[in-house]
Amino acid sequence: MPGLEDLYREIILDHYRNPRNRGELPTPPAVRVEGFNPLCGDEIVVFLDVADDRVQDLRIGGQGCSISQSSASMMSAAVKGKTVAEARATIRAFKSLMSIHEQRLDGADDDGGASGGASGAGGGGGGPAVPEAAVKLGDLEALQGVVRFPVRIKCATLSWNTLAQGLDEAQEASATSPS
Amino acid sequence: MPGLEDLYREIILDHYRNPRNRGELPTPPAVRVEGFNPLCGDEIVVFLDVADDRVQDLRIGGQGCSISQSSASMMSAAVKGKTVAEARATIRAFKSLMSIHEQRLDGADDDGGASGGASGAGGGGGGPAVPEAAVKLGDLEALQGVVRFPVRIKCATLSWNTLAQGLDEAQEASATSPS
Amino acid sequence: MALDVELVKKDFAILDQLVHGHRIVYLDSASSSQKPAAVLDAMQHLYETTYANVHRGVYAIAEESTRLYEEARTKVAAFLGAASTREVIFTKNVTEAINLVAYTWGRTNLGPGDAVLLTEMEHHANLVPWLQLKAERGIELRYLGVDGEGQLILDDLEQLVDGVKLVGLTLVSNVLGTLNPVAEVARVAHAAGALVLVDGAQYTPHFTTRVAELGCDFYGFTAHKMLGPTGIGCLWARESLLEEMPIFLGGGEMIRDVRLDGFTANELPWKFEAGTPPIAEAVGLGAAVDYLLAIGMADVRAHEIELTRYALESLHERHGDDIRIFGPSDPEKRGGVLSFAYKDIHPHDISQVLDEVGVCVRAGHHCAKPLMRRLGVGATARASFYLYNDEADVDALSSALTSADRLFS
Amino acid sequence: MALDVELVKKDFAILDQLVHGHRIVYLDSASSSQKPAAVLDAMQHLYETTYANVHRGVYAIAEESTRLYEEARTKVAAFLGAASTREVIFTKNVTEAINLVAYTWGRTNLGPGDAVLLTEMEHHANLVPWLQLKAERGIELRYLGVDGEGQLILDDLEQLVDGVKLVGLTLVSNVLGTLNPVAEVARVAHAAGALVLVDGAQYTPHFTTRVAELGCDFYGFTAHKMLGPTGIGCLWARESLLEEMPIFLGGGEMIRDVRLDGFTANELPWKFEAGTPPIAEAVGLGAAVDYLLAIGMADVRAHEIELTRYALESLHERHGDDIRIFGPSDPEKRGGVLSFAYKDIHPHDISQVLDEVGVCVRAGHHCAKPLMRRLGVGATARASFYLYNDEADVDALSSALTSADRLFS
Numbered sequence A, B: 001m002p003g004l005e006d007l008y009r010e011i012i013l014d015h016y017r018n019p020r021n022r023g024e025l026p027t028p029p030a031v032r033v034e035g036f037n038p039l040c041g042d043e044i045v046v047f048l049d050v051a052d053d054r055v056q057d058l059r060i061g062g063q064g065c066s067i068s069q070s071s072a073s074m075m076s077a078a079v080k081g082k083t084v085a086e087a088r089a090t091i092r093a094f095k096s097l098m099s100i101h102e103q104r105l106d107g108a109d110d111d112g113g114a115s116g117g118a119s120g121a122g123g124g125g126g127g128p129a130v131p132e133a134a135v136k137l138g139d140l141e142a143l144q145g146v147v148r149f150p151v152r153i154k155c156a157t158l159s160w161n162t163l164a165q166g167l168d169e170a171q172e173a174s175a176t177s178p179s
Numbered sequence C, D: 001m002a003l004d005v006e007l008v009k010k011d012f013a014i015l016d017q018l019v020h021g022h023r024i025v026y027l028d029s030a031s032s033s034q035k036p037a038a039v040l041d042a043m044q045h046l047y048e049t050t051y052a053n054v055h056r057g058v059y060a061i062a063e064e065s066t067r068l069y070e071e072a073r074t075k076v077a078a079f080l081g082a083a084s085t086r087e088v089i090f091t092k093n094v095t096e097a098i099n100l101v102a103y104t105w106g107r108t109n110l111g112p113g114d115a116v117l118l119t120e121m122e123h124h125a126n127l128v129p130w131l132q133l134k135a136e137r138g139i140e141l142r143y144l145g146v147d148g149e150g151q152l153i154l155d156d157l158e159q160l161v162d163g164v165k166l167v168g169l170t171l172v173s174n175v176l177g178t179l180n181p182v183a184e185v186a187r188v189a190h191a192a193g194a195l196v197l198v199d200g201a202q203y204t205p206h207f208t209t210r211v212a213e214l215g216c217d218f219y220g221f222t223a224h225k226m227l228g229p230t231g232i233g234c235l236w237a238r239e240s241l242l243e244e245m246p247i248f249l250g251g252g253e254m255i256r257d258v259r260l261d262g263f264t265a266n267e268l269p270w271k272f273e274a275g276t277p278p279i280a281e282a283v284g285l286g287a288a289v290d291y292l293l294a295i296g297m298a299d300v301r302a303h304e305i306e307l308t309r310y311a312l313e314s315l316h317e318r319h320g321d322d323i324r325i326f327g328p329s330d331p332e333k334r335g336g337v338l339s340f341a342y343k344d345i346h347p348h349d350i351s352q353v354l355d356e357v358g359v360c361v362r363a364g365h366h367c368a369k370p371l372m373r374r375l376g377v378g379a380t381a382r383a384s385f386y387l388y389n390d391e392a393d394v395d396a397l398s399s400a401l402t403s404a405d406r407l408f409s
């Protein structure tokens, strides 16, 4: 199927068939965040263990299409072990790969096109900001072809929006609880 | 204006220019009934003095177009002095001239077309029914041309619907008050 | 006389084109149908010859525009077997029709603790308006369950309906295709003193609708699924009910008189039609009704049964256990809506791969999330048929599934 | 560059016909405008090449249909000077837009004794929704009066606005043509802590609309008066307000998730768009916006001023005291809506006689009964202009009035 090669690259299909970091983490200490895609009804669950301003561990649950699953899988590999600031920079870099540019400063994203996605974006606090240009996306670049399929952009960004929300919640939790 | 001859016959314009029975009657003993035409905002007021099952007197107030005014004027001349049963038969005969046929027995009319007119039709009690075929419409026949102008049918029937309601009210009043 | 699909197809310009180099195979009519030339022409003709706002104009084109608008209502009334045009309210879609009932009848008659009985297979359009009332006023919602064949479980109907003020259900499920025994449910509901609201969105396009025989009190459908344009739907209800109901939207058309301190409502059906109505859309809907009647609803339905039977058989034959088709297996007991799971490929991936060869199917929750949860899936792929589909379309779907398999396994 | 009316007329097939043997002179655009070929073609083209339901399809024509629908929203957002497409809600007409505000913001924020300030010149669309709230919950309604020239009386504005939660007013009166100083009213209203709702039904078709400069919080308009199709209107509101407001109609599109016991709402703007939206109608509206922008709103308005000036002068010149034209005498301070009384001939009779020579004017209360009472008339005849009208049309009106005079005197 020639027209679809852009969308379903080999590396994407590989992450889809063999997803990394699937599973759950005990909460607490981890936070559990859900993301919905109202277009299709899919849900992604991100379990996120943040300590010392670093993503100590994360796991992916829920269900979705090949694009959302492989994007989540690649994301998990990309941000595990990173500082919160690096993770946020990765989110921004990925979104800009998806041609989504933060329009506003109040933390809401503006995906354009059809509705959906969990709210909360890559803005906000958490250590010194890392410039997104410094971020290497590596395998994630394979997802670039998704941009040609507007409806599927939501699939690719679903786990990322959920992660962003998870980072917010983890940081709030650590701000309010004694650490 | 050739196309309009059917609508604006000489006799209609005469009743329009010189309306009969304009004015008011003291209430009580008369009843006062208002009819609205929501299409145009016009209101007809009928003052109706019914005693001994007979329309002793009636007067027309309110405002409206040439068709509604002349129809009301002709109506007043046609039913003044008539028994309630004869008046009701005249209403039925006029409505059938307007191509309106009572569809139902519950007293609501079904004018078809656009909305409007006071409710209450020519059905109901009040002495022995008079067959409508027996009714002579005379001058009123001039209004037949209105049928070709559907929107104006509401104009022609406005006063008649109001009269019908007035007859109902007058009879109710006489039924509840000692006579 | 069987439907001549080849002839029908000629009326639909959109079906005569290539998508990604392949003949378009449109299998998403349950979501929205395509429109025949007769419908588009009727609207175009109105706009090009006699368009004006309705109901208030004395001049010739306004009279004609009004006549055409009201003539559409007369056509719809006849198409539904309504007792009078007063019972036919034009809305923007069936969603608004159901909301109209929830806002007017519902907010007059339903208070804390009052119960409404729905089904687990309802479209969101017949769930959310009642969930809103639950959130706002604490009404109780009960649900008829769905069995493994996709049929309503009616064993405990009498028990569930006890004390209920309204039963709301769809005639044909937009996911399972299930044709529900509405007349039977209505009998039990009425015996228990409940009113019955029927969502006919998936029924009226394919069946002869007779509201009296269905025994319902409220009935809604939407034009865009039955060859009509977007922007118009319809609520039918018994006249006495409509008379009792308070008004919904306020504005022009729906009033008899307005003063600075109050207003009086207009007669039926205009009482419920505030503002400039969907004039051209009504004319288009009227043309859709004419088109369907010219073909004959019996033939439309017979064709649907035939094609559904072919699809069920041929898909099972070719794909065996790889395909799981939801809903009743007897084509007589269902509409031409086939939701399916194929291997463990996600429905959106299926739809994406199918699109590559011109086959249009819907993937998702089909606005029936509670049913998805009941079926234990997040989404399904759904192929749905209408009078312009034929066996070749089913074959194209079937082959495309094989390609999807090759890509993802 | 002035408008070339001859060229414009060519885009409107309906204007190229005879009525009762006379060239049609359409002077009822304030009620509803005619539609140029570009608008009809855009809708036809959608239906014939890429129609499908929006927002949920992965296949090519559904993606394109969604893109076109959302592109229309982008066009409208730019046309209004909105900050974001999230602020642009498609409704079925402006009446629904105002009702949406009354049902959601109104029912959240207005209780017994709360006051809303309206004007005596409002269309029923901006009266009845508030009268409903008055009847339902005892809110207080206040009104800005209208003076002899048809201008709002603003002397007691500060007093009237005191303690008011919402000020609702029309930008251009559909009866008097009056252009209201909305920005000024909004300043005073905001200083008093009130929100401002503006009915732009008669403004957006003729002026450059800049919601921010108007300083309003809610703004509504309707497509069919601005060259667009029936079946679609629009509510604009500040995003933060829309975020706070509870949902209105419940159903598909407007939800994020639905469970049997509750639901969560979707993001803006879809949160307020329940059910299948007016897809083709949005595309038509987008084409109307393009058409108007290609001509230029400044030219559209300049043409309106010019034609209104010619009409005021020539009608007064020919008919002297026989004609009484309501509203401001300065064409710069009004829209091209001319309500008039002619001798004592009833407006419906005038309209009927005018129709006989092809001249289409509206007669009646124009859905502004309180204003009619204020003017001391039951109805008026109303001629209204748009970009396809010219001086010859005004002359035809003027001559036809003379014939009416001959018939009735």
Ligand SMILES: Cc1ncc(COP(=O)(O)O)c(C=O)c1O
Pocket: C252, C274, C275, C276, C277, D030, D031, D093, D094, D095, D096, D123, D125, D126, D170, D172, D173, D174, D199, D201, D202, D222, D224, D233, D367
């Ligand atoms: C000032 C004004 N507001 C509201 C409306 C209502 O518009 P619609 O009927 O399209 O809702 C109109 C037109 O009739 C109008 O002129």
Ligand SMILES: Cc1ncc(COP(=O)(O)O)c(C=O)c1O
Pocket: C030, C031, C093, C094, C095, C096, C123, C125, C126, C170, C172, C173, C174, C199, C201, C202, C222, C224, C233, C367, D252, D274, D275, D276, D277
């Ligand atoms: C069963 C059912 N009910 C309601 C609807 C809603 O229809 P609409 O979006 O036209 O209001 C649909 C279609 O989406 C449906 O299939």
Ligand code: FES
Pocket: A037, A040, A041, A042, A064, A065, A066, A067, A068, A154, A155, A156, A158, C348
């Ligand atoms: S289709 Fe649901 S996330 Fe891709």
Ligand code: FES
Pocket: B037, B040, B041, B042, B064, B065, B066, B067, B068, B154, B155, B156, B158, D348
């Ligand atoms: S126009 Fe009002 S009654 Fe004739």
